[in-house]
Amino acid sequence: MGQTVIGVLHPGEMGSVVAARAKEAGNRVLWTSEGRREETRRRAEAAGLEDAGSLGDLAAASDVILSVCPPEAALDQARAVAATGFDRVYVDGNAVSPGTSRKIAEVIEGAGATFVDGGIIGPPPRKAGTTRLYASGPGASQVKALFGDSALSVIVLDAPAGAASAVKMAYASWTKGTSALILSVRALAAIEGVEDALLAEWQISQPQLPKRAEDAAAGSAPKAWRFVGEMEEIAATFAAAGLPDGFHLAAAEVWRRLSSYKDVERPSVADVLEVLARTRIG
Amino acid sequence: MGQTVIGVLHPGEMGSVVAARAKEAGNRVLWTSEGRREETRRRAEAAGLEDAGSLGDLAAASDVILSVCPPEAALDQARAVAATGFDRVYVDGNAVSPGTSRKIAEVIEGAGATFVDGGIIGPPPRKAGTTRLYASGPGASQVKALFGDSALSVIVLDAPAGAASAVKMAYASWTKGTSALILSVRALAAIEGVEDALLAEWQISQPQLPKRAEDAAAGSAPKAWRFVGEMEEIAATFAAAGLPDGFHLAAAEVWRRLSSYKDVERPSVADVLEVLARTRIG
Numbered sequence: 001m002g003q004t005v006i007g008v009l010h011p012g013e014m015g016s017v018v019a020a021r022a023k024e025a026g027n028r029v030l031w032t033s034e035g036r037r038e039e040t041r042r043r044a045e046a047a048g049l050e051d052a053g054s055l056g057d058l059a060a061a062s063d064v065i066l067s068v069c070p071p072e073a074a075l076d077q078a079r080a081v082a083a084t085g086f087d088r089v090y091v092d093g094n095a096v097s098p099g100t101s102r103k104i105a106e107v108i109e110g111a112g113a114t115f116v117d118g119g120i121i122g123p124p125p126r127k128a129g130t131t132r133l134y135a136s137g138p139g140a141s142q143v144k145a146l147f148g149d150s151a152l153s154v155i156v157l158d159a160p161a162g163a164a165s166a167v168k169m170a171y172a173s174w175t176k177g178t179s180a181l182i183l184s185v186r187a188l189a190a191i192e193g194v195e196d197a198l199l200a201e202w203q204i205s206q207p208q209l210p211k212r213a214e215d216a217a218a219g220s221a222p223k224a225w226r227f228v229g230e231m232e233e234i235a236a237t238f239a240a241a242g243l244p245d246g247f248h249l250a251a252a253e254v255w256r257r258l259s260s261y262k263d264v265e266r267p268s269v270a271d272v273l274e275v276l277a278r279t280r281i282g
Numbered sequence: 283m284g285q286t287v288i289g290v291l292h293p294g295e296m297g298s299v300v301a302a303r304a305k306e307a308g309n310r311v312l313w314t315s316e317g318r319r320e321e322t323r324r325r326a327e328a329a330g331l332e333d334a335g336s337l338g339d340l341a342a343a344s345d346v347i348l349s350v351c352p353p354e355a356a357l358d359q360a361r362a363v364a365a366t367g368f369d370r371v372y373v374d375g376n377a378v379s380p381g382t383s384r385k386i387a388e389v390i391e392g393a394g395a396t397f398v399d400g401g402i403i404g405p406p407p408r409k410a411g412t413t414r415l416y417a418s419g420p421g422a423s424q425v426k427a428l429f430g431d432s433a434l435s436v437i438v439l440d441a442p443a444g445a446a447s448a449v450k451m452a453y454a455s456w457t458k459g460t461s462a463l464i465l466s467v468r469a470l471a472a473i474e475g476v477e478d479a480l481l482a483e484w485q486i487s488q489p490q491l492p493k494r495a496e497d498a499a500a501g502s503a504p505k506a507w508r509f510v511g512e513m514e515e516i517a518a519t520f521a522a523a524g525l526p527d528g529f530h531l532a533a534a535e536v537w538r539r540l541s542s543y544k545d546v547e548r549p550s551v552a553d554v555l556e557v558l559a560r561t562r563i564g
Binding site (some may be wrong): 078095097109121122132133157162163165167169170173174175177178181182184185187188190191193197198201202204205209214237238241242243244245246247249250251253254274276277278 | 308312341380403404414416437439441445448451452453455457459460463464466469470471473474475476479480483484486487488492493501519520524525526527528529531532533537538558559
């Protein structure tokens with residue numbers, strides 16, 4: 001068997017690092033410059049990926065296509081690939097609801113390809129042990145071999161498509177939901193003029209919370225723009241399960257208000273709270 | 283100066299222990315048996331409180347009235363006291379929004395009494411260091427003396443009425459909001475058939491969460507019935523501040539579904555998740 005060819009759509013902050021791990025594991029890894037920004041080109045070149053040219057060229061050359069994109073683009077991405085006639089293995093690695101994942105599966109299987117449901121938990125995998133790609137559905141076992149002993153661990157679930165997405169949704173519903181909540185709590189205290197009292201109480205009885213709020217500001221606000229769609233997918237997941245969707249519709253609103261922090265390096269909590277308190281959207 | 287007489291409305295799980303601390307600090311402490319349940323009588327007697335008879339009798343005899351009741355009853359409680367013509371010091375120690383607190387202040391001040399806004403953080407104060415009564419508004423400094431060196435610490439905020447309630451709302455918005463969320467996350471994983479995968483992932487990257495979910499089930503489900511009104515007060519507090527109220531409207535729904543656990547001792551997480559998943563209310 002020759003070298004496996006993997007097409008990565010697209011080498012963003014996560015996708016470029018995942019692609020680099022696939023390359024290290026011995027695969028040939030392609031990307032497509034068609035319609036992409038200069039920043040994506042820079043990331044792809046840094047990861048040593050080959051530009052296949054158009055999406056059609058990438059699809060024609062790839063054994064496996066791995067989609068890593070904002071959740072709101074995942075279904076359109078699958079449709080574009082299906083339109084090329086791609087009929088091998090398509091891995092959706094995006095933060096989408098099991099319902100969206102099943103829609104993507106229909107599109108992909110309708111084109112004659114094998115669909116793998118995936119969900120990535122952890123930061124871009126630069127060192128071992130930080131990050132896992134969950135995979136489920138009929139083609140899931142084929143994904144494990146693609147990453148060998150690289151820093152991206154693949155966990156194959158013995159479960160249908162949708163399960164890997166469900167793990168991702170449940171996981172992120174806590175981590176990103178609570179980050180949105182803690183910033184809202186701090187904003188409330190600021191608006192009500194009781195920040196000092198709340199922080200003093202936290203120091204007594206919840207000593208981990210002051211740092212947690214600072215981390216949410218510094219670490220999450222710069223990614224807020226792409227958390228909005230993820231929170232909406234999580235809300236849809238809760239609603240489909242008959243659980244309240246309000247936590248994550250509220251979290252989506254918080255991240256929407258902070259979306260102007262895209263690419264700002266480690267904003268301060270004071271700055272983020274001010275924007276959260278004064279921005280009214282929708 | 284003679285002994286201060288404090289009327290406590292009512293000696294529930296929190297109120298009876300607060301009343302016992304006031305008594306230890308040297309005050310005479312009254313309650314009223316009028317319209318109360320047998321359980322309340324038992325608690326009042328255990329705390330050594332004197333039954334003043336009717337609410338009117340209690341109000342006539344008290345220098346200070348301290349209201350500790352479910353938040354949805356706080357305003358009616360104040361109205362009933364105002365109707366007796368009580369004109370001394372009224373401390374609202376309930377988990378209400380600053381807006382509700384201001385409504386209570388109007389009622390109390392309309393009757394010619396002094397209003398103190400209060401908020402209790404922590405469990406019923408049985409030992410020192412666990413529990414604080416925040417107080418704000420013109421009469422707040424008078425509250426500190428009532429509890430002396432007892433296990434209930436009083437923290438007087440140099441701020442108007444509403445501030446103590448704001449501290450309580452902000453604090454509980456995290457603690458009780460995240461307890462509702464973590465149970466929802468576990469319920470989602472159960473419904474989607476990915477509980478084992480989620481718990482395994484948590485063991486790797488969020489090792490504190492499995493116990494946190496168990497504590498929320500065992501510790502919070504039995505109090506769920508009285509968290510509903512508190513979550514609604516918190517949601518109103520967020521909305522009034524221009525922040526998303528969805529987190530706590532969702533949390534209210536979670537606690538509403540679990541309200542049948544009243545007085546059940548330490549239910550298991552599996553049992554609570556099943557009720558949360560299958561109960562549909564409103």
